[in-house]
Amino acid sequence: MPSGLFLSIEGIDCSGKSTQLNLLTAKLDANGIAYLLNREPGGSDVGRQIREILLRPGNPVSPTAELLLYFANRAQNVDEQIRPALAAGALVVSDRYTDSTLAYQGVARGLGQILVSQLHGIACRGTEPSLTLYLRIRPEVSAERLREQSKDRLEAEAGDFHNAVFAAYEAMAATHPERIVTVDGERSPDAIAADIWDIVSERWARRDR
Ligand code: TMP
Numbered sequence: 001m002p003s004g005l006f007l008s009i010e011g012i013d014c015s016g017k018s019t020q021l022n023l024l025t026a027k028l029d030a031n032g033i034a035y036l037l038n039r040e041p042g043g044s045d046v047g048r049q050i051r052e053i054l055l056r057p058g059n060p061v062s063p064t065a066e067l068l069l070y071f072a073n074r075a076q077n078v079d080e081q082i083r084p085a086l087a088a089g090a091l092v093v094s095d096r097y098t099d100s101t102l103a104y105q106g107v108a109r110g111l112g113q114i115l116v117s118q119l120h121g122i123a124c125r126g127t128e129p130s131l132t133l134y135l136r137i138r139p140e141v142s143a144e145r146l147r148e149q150s151k152d153r154l155e156a157e158a159g160d161f162h163n164a165v166f167a168a169y170e171a172m173a174a175t176h177p178e179r180i181v182t183v184d185g186e187r188s189p190d191a192i193a194a195d196i197w198d199i200v201s202e203r204w205a206r207r208d209r
Contacts, residue, residue, distance in 0.1 A: 004086035005207045008097040011135035013155050014145035015185050023193040036085035038094040047073045055152040067105045075123035103168035108161045134173050135185040139166045
């Protein structure tokens, strides 16, 4: 059986991931490509319960508890969803994965990227995306979009927090160009979707090579 492929999609808040994931999964359906759409936080029954704890506005979750909850969610999804889907030869598309934890908890919360990497080893045990799409928008664009909606607990953080998240993504994209592909997210949804489809379909076609 051909192997599966693990793809993640990342970006700061309001980067347009949801829109792009809708467009991408429609393309995958139209092309008969079997996929699992994973979401973090969320993505499984247990994950959805953890998501509620993590994102409820005003919930007094401590920084370390927050970090561990994101990884508890991820460990559940790796075991229950991601590994079986990859073993069955599917494309796994994950709406956020450990790059989010490195950026939000490791850098913006100041818990440290070494600690995040150690927990990643425990929770994910080698299950890594081989391709990551970084949907890049500037923090000022994110702030403008956020102004127009009600905010969850993380979105309600101050501007400095979001600037730090952005800087962390920029640094990760520069450090891992072999895995992380930056996609300009400030264009029309259709133009972004066309780029994403080119990248994903090409990578899917050569997944066994
Ligand atoms: P979402 O809006 O993409 O569903 O993500 C919810 C929030 O959770 C978003 O503000 C980013 C944050 N987050 C972290 O802080 N750490 C993580 O590990 C993940 C997966 C998400």
